[in-house]
Amino acid sequence: MAYDLWYWPGIQGRGEFVRLALEAAGVGYRDRARSDGVEALVDDLDRRSGIRPYAPPYLVDGDFCIAQVAHILAWAGEKHGFGAGDQAGDLQLIMLQLTISDIVAEAHNVHHPIAGDLYYEDQKDAAARAAENFREQRIPKFFRYFEDALSANDGPFVLGDRWSHVDTSLFQLVEGLRYAFPQRMKAIEGDYAKLIACRDAVAELDGIKDYLASERRLAFNEDGIFRHYPELDAA
Amino acid sequence: MAYDLWYWPGIQGRGEFVRLALEAAGVGYRDRARSDGVEALVDDLDRRSGIRPYAPPYLVDGDFCIAQVAHILAWAGEKHGFGAGDQAGDLQLIMLQLTISDIVAEAHNVHHPIAGDLYYEDQKDAAARAAENFREQRIPKFFRYFEDALSANDGPFVLGDRWSHVDTSLFQLVEGLRYAFPQRMKAIEGDYAKLIACRDAVAELDGIKDYLASERRLAFNEDGIFRHYPELDAA
Numbered sequence: 001m002a003y004d005l006w007y008w009p010g011i012q013g014r015g016e017f018v019r020l021a022l023e024a025a026g027v028g029y030r031d032r033a034r035s036d037g038v039e040a041l042v043d044d045l046d047r048r049s050g051i052r053p054y055a056p057p058y059l060v061d062g063d064f065c066i067a068q069v070a071h072i073l074a075w076a077g078e079k080h081g082f083g084a085g086d087q088a089g090d091l092q093l094i095m096l097q098l099t100i101s102d103i104v105a106e107a108h109n110v111h112h113p114i115a116g117d118l119y120y121e122d123q124k125d126a127a128a129r130a131a132e133n134f135r136e137q138r139i140p141k142f143f144r145y146f147e148d149a150l151s152a153n154d155g156p157f158v159l160g161d162r163w164s165h166v167d168t169s170l171f172q173l174v175e176g177l178r179y180a181f182p183q184r185m186k187a188i189e190g191d192y193a194k195l196i197a198c199r200d201a202v203a204e205l206d207g208i209k210d211y212l213a214s215e216r217r218l219a220f221n222e223d224g225i226f227r228h229y230p231e232l233d234a235a
Numbered sequence: 236m237a238y239d240l241w242y243w244p245g246i247q248g249r250g251e252f253v254r255l256a257l258e259a260a261g262v263g264y265r266d267r268a269r270s271d272g273v274e275a276l277v278d279d280l281d282r283r284s285g286i287r288p289y290a291p292p293y294l295v296d297g298d299f300c301i302a303q304v305a306h307i308l309a310w311a312g313e314k315h316g317f318g319a320g321d322q323a324g325d326l327q328l329i330m331l332q333l334t335i336s337d338i339v340a341e342a343h344n345v346h347h348p349i350a351g352d353l354y355y356e357d358q359k360d361a362a363a364r365a366a367e368n369f370r371e372q373r374i375p376k377f378f379r380y381f382e383d384a385l386s387a388n389d390g391p392f393v394l395g396d397r398w399s400h401v402d403t404s405l406f407q408l409v410e411g412l413r414y415a416f417p418q419r420m421k422a423i424e425g426d427y428a429k430l431i432a433c434r435d436a437v438a439e440l441d442g443i444k445d446y447l448a449s450e451r452r453l454a455f456n457e458d459g460i461f462r463h464y465p466e467l468d469a470a
Binding site: 049050051052053054064066067068070071075088091092094095096098099102105109113114115117118123126129130133134137138142145148149151152158 | 284285286287288289299301302303305306310323326327329330331333334337340344348349350352353358361364365368369372373377380383384386387393
């Protein structure tokens with residue numbers, strides 16, 4: 001059995017947080033818009049009615065359909081064994097995953113502070129100001145928070161020696177910020193040893209190693225959430 | 236037994252989505268920063284370590300602590316009977332609640348597009364552009380989505396004749412947008428009859444009627460998420 005994952009082709013975007021956890025767990029999925037085209041995604045979304053996804057990514061299994069990254073991961077984590085395995089732990093993981101969603105949304109707002117459906121070129125001045133605040137205030141505040149969360153156990157993962165969907169998302173967060181803000185990340189990474197150790201441990205998982213070496217892993221680019229505009233970066 | 240709810244005093248903010256569901260369900264809670272002061276909130280947040288709330292609101296019950304609005308509501312809804320009562324239904328409610336979180340975050344970005352910790356006065360030009368897009372593109376897109384969700388059953392609530400945490404949140408969303416964008420809401424509300432009917436039905440719940448008439452319900456103001464800046468509104 002394999003899930004259908006529906007997400008915009010051509011970018012890692014929010015879909016990548018779902019892909020990474022499924023890949024790490026060895027859970028099969030078909031990346032439908034990459035195989036069938038973006039029109040198939042638009043058609044699939046349009047034909048749904050009632051309580052449906054607001055936007056991709058969403059995961060489908062027959063009649064079952066679930067959207068919202070943190071929600072997909074919480075559900076799939078419990079089902080496929082990459083959650084905590086107990087309710088108290090799963091609730092903590094969901095809280096962390098939702099906080100990752102918050103910084104991911106802020107990372108997108110940096111290059112689209114006015115509106116997501118306007119071009120970057122039409123909001124560059126606002127983006128420059130947003131980027132300065134994000135680099136100097138927001139990244140450190142979120143990183144301190146995740147560093148503390150990783151202190152709750154002995155690492156390298158949030159749960160200790162067992163990875164969860166929070167770890168694969170922290171990996172992607174670090175990778176995305178390294179791509180978007182290489183100068184800033186180089187300047188501050190040394191302050192967040194546990195976060196970087198978590199990122200490194202995720203990179204060594206068998207499923208992740210295979211995935212990163214495969215054609216399934218798209219490159220970061222300037223259509224996604226994490227975009228490298230040199231004018232938005234600084235140490 | 237009563238929960239401790241920790242949230243910034245003086246504003247409805249994100250805490251209001253939690254308050255409304257607890258009030259509708261008749262679940263007891265102490266609004267700690269309103270009784271003990273904002274310093275008590277800062278102290279409580281500071282003393283927590285490891286896996287802790289990134290920001291208020293959070294709900295505490297002894298050693299148990301949970302943050303993130305949609306997550307608090309999903310957990311409390313299952314525990315106190317204002318969820319769906321079955322897993323498939325609860326998963327749908329969580330997806331909707333997370334989408335409400337998304338439009339609430341966008342409503343905040345309208346008046347703080349550059350950064351949340353800068354003054355509105357220092358980002359008014361960007362806010363004016365963000366507001367135009369939010370009024371004309373985003374509100375209708377989200378409202379169509381919620382209108383469809385409310386079509387899944389016979390109303391007035393998402394689940395039909397039984398309210399859930401999604402309905403109290405939709406109530407607050409409509410109230411907040413009416414406060415922030417009165418001209419725009421007056422112009423478009425007629426297109427979203429089910430959403431307005433849901434809002435009206437929530438307003439008639441006994442717990443909500445009592446709450447709205449009490450001093451516990453703060454007024455909207457220009458420190459919260461939904462702010463009325465006349466220059467940001469238009470039909």
